[in-house]
Amino acid sequence: MKMKDEDVGDIYWRKGYVHIPRLFDLETMNGCLGEIDGLMASGAHRDPLNLRYESRKSLDGVLVVDRIDPILDILPTMDLIARSPIIGQILSRIFSKPVSLLKSKVIIKAPGTLGYMAHQDFLYWRWLSLPPASLCSVIVSLADTLPNSGGITYYPGLHAKLLESVEHGLNGDIDKKYLDMTIAELPNMAQGDVVIFHSLTPHESKANRSDSNRTVMISSYAAIEDESLYRQYYDREISRRLESYRTGRGDESLARFKASLKHFSAQL
C-alpha cells in the first residue's frame, strides 16, 4: 500500500471515506471476475427461487440481476479477499480494534442497469444495535470503473447522523435537500482499488451507460469481536427475503417469478 497507514485513518474519519489505490493485484481481480462469469454462465441466477440473486431495473424498465448476496460461501477467492489480512490490518488500524465480517456481496452493474439513490447504509443496520461509527463497508473494484459506468459518489463530511428521507422520517433514501451536490466526490476506481466508507456516509450511483460491466465486491464489517455476526446478519436477511417473496410486497424477485410463469397458463 502506497498511502501511509496514519493517512488512511485520518482521511476516513475526516471525510467518511478513504480511497486506497491498487490494494489488490490485477491477477487476483481477474481471477474473481472469471469466477463470477462462471457462476453467471451456470444459469443459477435464472432460477426465481434462488434468492441469492437480486435484481434492479434497467434503463429499458426490465429487471436485470445485479447482485449476488451472499457471495463468500460459493466463491472461495472472494472469501479470501473479504477475510484478507491486509483488509483486517487496515480496518483494525482505523478502528483501533479488531473487526468482524458482517456481510459480503457482489454487484455486477451491466450496461444499462440503473443506479442507487442517495442513502446511508446504517439506516438498514439499526437492528444490530451497534454504534454507526463502528460499522463500515469496503468496496473492492474488481474491474476498472469508467467515468460513465455508474461508479459510487460519496458526500464527504456528512457522517455524523442519519439524514431524513423525502417522507420526513428516517425511513428511506435521503431527501436531496440535505445534500450539497457540489461537494460530491466520485473516486476514479481502477481495478484493484479499494474504498472504505463509514456506515453514515451518504452515497449514490448512476446507471451504467458504458459498454462494460462495473463489477465490485462490497463487504461490511463491525468493530467488535463477534464471529457470529455474519450468520446473524444472513439468518435475518434470508428470513426477510423469504417473507418478502412469500407476500410479494413490492419484491422484485416475485416479478421475476411471475415473468417465469408466462409460459404456463397458471397466474399468480
Ligand SMILES: O=C(O)CCC(=O)C(=O)O
Ligand atoms: O454499486 C452501486 O452502484 C451502489 C451500491 C450501494 O450503494 C450499496 O450497496 O449500498
